[in-house]
Amino acid sequence: MGRAPRARTALLLAGTLAVTTALAGCAEEKKAAAPQLPERTCFGVFTRSDLEPLMGDGETVTVSGPADARLTPQRRAATCTVDVDGRGRVLVAATRQPQGQSFFWPPTDQSEPAPEPLALGDKGLLWDTGARVALTCKGAEDSFELELSLSGSVEHMKPGTSRALFTSLMTKYLESAKQQTQCGV
Known part of the structure; x- marks a missing residue:
């Protein structure tokens, strides 16, 4: 050759x-590539850009849950989940209880960073992976306790940025949930 x-x-x-x-x-x-989220999701509260930091990569987005968080004595809970390719990325929940019944929050796992107080509602906690808020809703005809929680997959986020994101998401969620549940009306 x-x-x-x-x-x-x-x-x-x-x-x-x-x-x-x-x-x-x-x-x-x-x-x-990031998966394509619906324009609005989870009780109509969050926009596509709100939740994109928690999505990571993937092809298929599945959102399940009711269209709203209008809770009543008969409908006491609502949950929304957002999955990407079958993996959970976001969980948003609302729970209603009769007035005077408080919500029990078990101690946190010592292996993760400790939560910090979140100045929303009557009691709020903020973790690296989510937030939880409880408040008493007093209305002229109906009074009740309301718990809101949200959590998400933060593995695709820059370290140290998740708590600011969850504070922003919970602030938005709290305002919408108060309107939808008629908290304080």
Whole structure:
């Protein structure tokens, strides 16, 4: 075999390797795309941009839960979940109890950073992975206790940014839930 065929073979191999690497890079980029969320989700409270930091990569988004969080003595709870490719990414819940019945929050796991107080409602706690708020709703005709919680998958977020996100999400959720449940009306 002469030098020319060897050089051609080496060039072909190098070209094939370059094309294969480029195609593999495209496939990885496509896989890493963020999934498309609905414009509004979880009781109509959150926009697509609100929840995008918690989504990570994937193809299929599944949202389950009722359209609203209008709780009554008969409908005492509502839960919304957002999954990406079958993996839970967001959980939002609201629970109503008769007035005077407080919510029990078990101690936190010592392996994760301690929660900090969240100045929302009557009692609030904030973790790296979510937030919880309890409040008493006193109305002219109906008074009750309301607990709101939200949690999310933070593995795709920059460390140290999740608590600010959950504070913002809970602030928005609290205002909407008070309107939907007629808390204080």
